[in-house]
Amino acid sequence: MPKNECDPEDPLELVGVELPGATEGELHDMALCFAEEFVREGWDQERLMWMFKNPVYQGPHLVWKQKGDEFVKKVIQEAVQMWRPLRTSQLVEPETQGGSHAKSI
Numbered sequence: 673m674p675k676n677e678c679d680p681e682d683p684l685e686l687v688g689v690e691l692p693g694a695t696e697g698e699l700h701d702m703a704l705c706f707a708e709e710f711v712r713e714g715w716d717q718e719r720l721m722w723m724f725k726n727p728v729y730q731g732p733h734l735v736w737k738q739k740g741d742e743f744v745k746k747v748i749q750e751a752v753q754m755w756r757p758l759r760t761s762q763l764v765e766p767e768t769q770g771g772s773h774a775k776s777i
Contacts, residue, residue, distance in 0.1 A: 696739075700747060703735040707751035720748045 678685075694702070703724075710720055723729050724736040724744045736744050 694738075699735050699739060700743075702731060703739075703744060703747040704751055706732045706735075707748050708755060711748075711751045711755045717745075717748050717752060720751075721745065724748075 706723075706729075707720055710723065715723070721741075721744065724732040727733045735747075
Protein backbone atom coordinates (compact mmCIF):
# COMPACT_ATOMS: atom_id res chain seq x y z
CA MET A 673 0.00 0.00 0.00
CA PRO A 674 1.38 3.47 -0.87
CA LYS A 675 2.28 5.72 2.04
CA ASN A 676 -0.51 8.29 1.56
CA GLU A 677 -3.48 5.95 1.14
CA CYS A 678 -5.74 5.05 4.06
CA ASP A 679 -6.20 1.42 4.93
CA PRO A 680 -9.63 0.74 6.48
CA GLU A 681 -8.17 -2.28 8.28
CA ASP A 682 -5.34 -0.27 9.94
CA PRO A 683 -5.47 -1.10 13.70
CA LEU A 684 -3.46 2.06 14.53
CA GLU A 685 -5.85 4.48 12.82
CA LEU A 686 -6.63 7.42 15.09
CA VAL A 687 -10.29 7.53 16.12
CA GLY A 688 -11.81 10.36 18.17
CA VAL A 689 -14.89 9.83 20.30
CA GLU A 690 -17.01 12.43 22.08
CA LEU A 691 -18.22 11.42 25.53
CA PRO A 692 -21.71 12.86 26.01
CA GLY A 693 -23.06 13.79 29.41
CA ALA A 694 -19.79 14.02 31.35
CA THR A 695 -20.22 14.54 35.07
CA GLU A 696 -18.71 17.56 36.83
CA GLY A 697 -15.94 15.37 38.22
CA GLU A 698 -15.13 14.02 34.77
CA LEU A 699 -15.08 17.53 33.30
CA HIS A 700 -12.80 18.66 36.13
CA ASP A 701 -10.38 15.78 35.54
CA MET A 702 -10.36 16.37 31.79
CA ALA A 703 -9.77 20.12 32.21
CA LEU A 704 -7.04 19.50 34.78
CA CYS A 705 -5.28 17.12 32.40
CA PHE A 706 -5.32 19.74 29.61
CA ALA A 707 -4.15 22.50 31.96
CA GLU A 708 -1.37 20.36 33.47
CA GLU A 709 -0.01 19.48 30.05
CA PHE A 710 0.35 23.09 28.98
CA VAL A 711 1.52 24.36 32.40
CA ARG A 712 4.37 21.89 32.08
CA GLU A 713 5.10 23.36 28.63
CA GLY A 714 5.52 26.77 30.28
CA TRP A 715 2.20 28.41 29.41
CA ASP A 716 1.00 31.13 31.80
CA GLN A 717 -2.54 31.41 33.20
CA GLU A 718 -3.63 34.02 30.65
CA ARG A 719 -2.56 31.85 27.73
CA LEU A 720 -4.22 28.79 29.26
CA MET A 721 -7.50 30.69 29.61
CA TRP A 722 -7.19 31.73 25.96
CA MET A 723 -6.79 28.05 25.02
CA PHE A 724 -9.97 27.04 26.86
CA LYS A 725 -11.92 29.81 25.10
CA ASN A 726 -10.52 28.96 21.66
CA PRO A 727 -12.77 26.54 19.70
CA VAL A 728 -9.72 25.14 17.88
CA TYR A 729 -8.88 23.32 21.16
CA GLN A 730 -12.07 21.25 21.15
CA GLY A 731 -11.65 19.40 24.47
CA PRO A 732 -10.74 22.42 26.61
CA HIS A 733 -13.32 24.54 24.78
CA LEU A 734 -16.04 22.00 25.56
CA VAL A 735 -15.26 22.32 29.27
CA TRP A 736 -15.29 26.14 29.09
CA LYS A 737 -18.63 26.17 27.23
CA GLN A 738 -20.24 23.86 29.78
CA LYS A 739 -18.70 25.19 33.01
CA GLY A 740 -17.65 28.80 32.34
CA ASP A 741 -14.80 31.09 33.33
CA GLU A 742 -14.76 30.56 37.11
CA PHE A 743 -14.59 26.77 36.88
CA VAL A 744 -11.79 26.92 34.32
CA LYS A 745 -9.84 29.54 36.33
CA LYS A 746 -9.95 27.29 39.41
CA VAL A 747 -8.74 24.29 37.41
CA ILE A 748 -5.90 26.34 35.89
CA GLN A 749 -4.87 27.59 39.34
CA GLU A 750 -4.91 24.00 40.62
CA ALA A 751 -2.62 22.88 37.78
CA VAL A 752 -0.25 25.81 38.36
CA GLN A 753 -0.05 25.03 42.08
CA MET A 754 0.63 21.39 41.29
CA TRP A 755 3.47 22.03 38.84
CA ARG A 756 4.79 25.42 39.99
CA PRO A 757 4.24 25.44 43.75
CA LEU A 758 6.91 28.04 44.49
CA ARG A 759 7.18 31.50 43.06
CA THR A 760 10.66 32.82 42.41
CA SER A 761 10.27 35.29 45.30
CA GLN A 762 9.82 32.32 47.65
CA LEU A 763 13.03 30.58 46.61
CA VAL A 764 15.90 30.77 49.05
CA GLU A 765 19.40 31.16 47.69
CA PRO A 766 21.90 28.78 49.28
CA GLU A 767 24.49 30.50 51.42
CA THR A 768 28.06 30.32 50.22
CA GLN A 769 30.88 29.80 52.64
CA GLY A 770 34.21 31.42 52.08
CA GLY A 771 33.32 33.46 49.00
CA SER A 772 33.87 32.06 45.53
CA HIS A 773 33.36 28.40 44.72
CA ALA A 774 35.95 28.49 41.97
CA LYS A 775 39.19 26.73 42.76
CA SER A 776 42.44 28.19 41.59
CA ILE A 777 44.82 25.85 39.86
